[in-house]
Amino acid sequence: GMDLTGQVVVITAAAQGIGRASAEAFIRAGARLVATDINADGLAGLECETARLDVLDRVAVAEFCAGLGPVDVLFNCAGFVHAGTILEATDDEMDFAYDLNVTAMVRMIRGILPGMLERGSGCILNMSSVASSVKGVPNRFVYSTTKAAVLGLTKSVAADYVARGIRCNAICPGTVQSPSLDERLSATGDYDAARAAFVARQPMGRIAEAEEIADLAVYLARATYTTGQAVCIDGGWTI
Numbered sequence: 526g527m528d529l530t531g532q533v534v535v536i537t538a539a540a541q542g543i544g545r546a547s548a549e550a551f552i553r554a555g556a557r558l559v560a561t562d563i564n565a566d567g568l569a570g571l572e573c574e575t576a577r578l579d580v581l582d583r584v585a586v587a588e589f590c591a592g593l594g595p596v597d598v599l600f601n602c603a604g605f606v607h608a609g610t611i612l613e614a615t616d617d618e619m620d621f622a623y624d625l626n627v628t629a630m631v632r633m634i635r636g637i638l639p640g641m642l643e644r645g646s647g648c649i650l651n652m653s654s655v656a657s658s659v660k661g662v663p664n665r666f667v668y669s670t671t672k673a674a675v676l677g678l679t680k681s682v683a684a685d686y687v688a689r690g691i692r693c694n695a696i697c698p699g700t701v702q703s704p705s706l707d708e709r710l711s712a713t714g715d716y717d718a719a720r721a722a723f724v725a726r727q728p729m730g731r732i733a734e735a736e737e738i739a740d741l742a743v744y745l746a747r748a749t750y751t752t753g754q755a756v757c758i759d760g761g762w763t764i
């Protein structure tokens with residue numbers, strides 16, 4: 526695998542949850558990390574370069590990418606989970622989720638891929654979910670639709686650039702402990718019951734720690750013969 530020492534890694538949504546754990550894991554692996562989030566305060570304490578970046582802001586993303594030097598690894602981690610079925614979903618939710626969960630990745634890749642192609646090497650990681658084309662999950666219509674699109678995006682980029690030194694893979698977690706998971710559980714009105722149900726659907730009988738997903742991100746950054754894959758990390762949910 527690739528030595529990450531000194532490799533430049535750019536990550537979105539690094540203030541909390543999987544993004545934060547991944548930022549810490551890439552720093553431990555010796556990478557030169559540029560950690561970004563819309564919540565600049567949340568990046569405090571990360572021992573790396575940090576920048577406020579709203580991935581919904583097309584101009585800000587273009588300016589941010591233009592100001593970067595060579596990038597070896599891009600980890601598109603930003604995403605939002607809407608609850609509900611197709612009959613409960615609004616067009617505004619669809620538009621917001623598609624913009625944040627899909628088009629924001631397109632913006633980041635458009636900004637960073639040209640430099641990777643010039644140097645003939647690069648690795649792109651996109652955050653999907655098992656709630657996507659991998660598995661139908663109740664009450665996750667908008668989310669699953671957009672996370673399935675992430676897998677199409679990932680395979681398309683992988684296919685177009687496989688012969689030019691670019692790898693592009695997606696990470697598909699099951700349920701992962703994070704601040705937004707706790708918000709979703711609280712929003713059901715019965716945190717304990719919702720948590721028990723989420724634990725029960727993972728055959729390992731527990732929810733993942735963000736650090737476990739971060740380890741997969743670091744692995745994929747080093748996995749020099751792996752591209753176009755949707756790698757599930759789900760405690761056995763999709764067995």
Ligand code: NAD
Pocket residue numbers: 537538539540541542543544561562563564567578579580581602603604605606625652653654655697698699700701702703704705706735
């Ligand atoms: P989280 O939802 O708790 O945190 C999300 C982070 O995204 C926050 O730091 C927030 O400030 C940032 N963010 C929101 N809007 C942004 C924007 N416009 N620009 C830049 N940053 C923005 O973290 P999480 O639960 O670990 O989720 C991270 C990713 O992992 C998401 O794509 C999510 O869909 C995916 N995921 C999470 C789970 C889970 O169970 N937690 C499972 C599968 C996939």
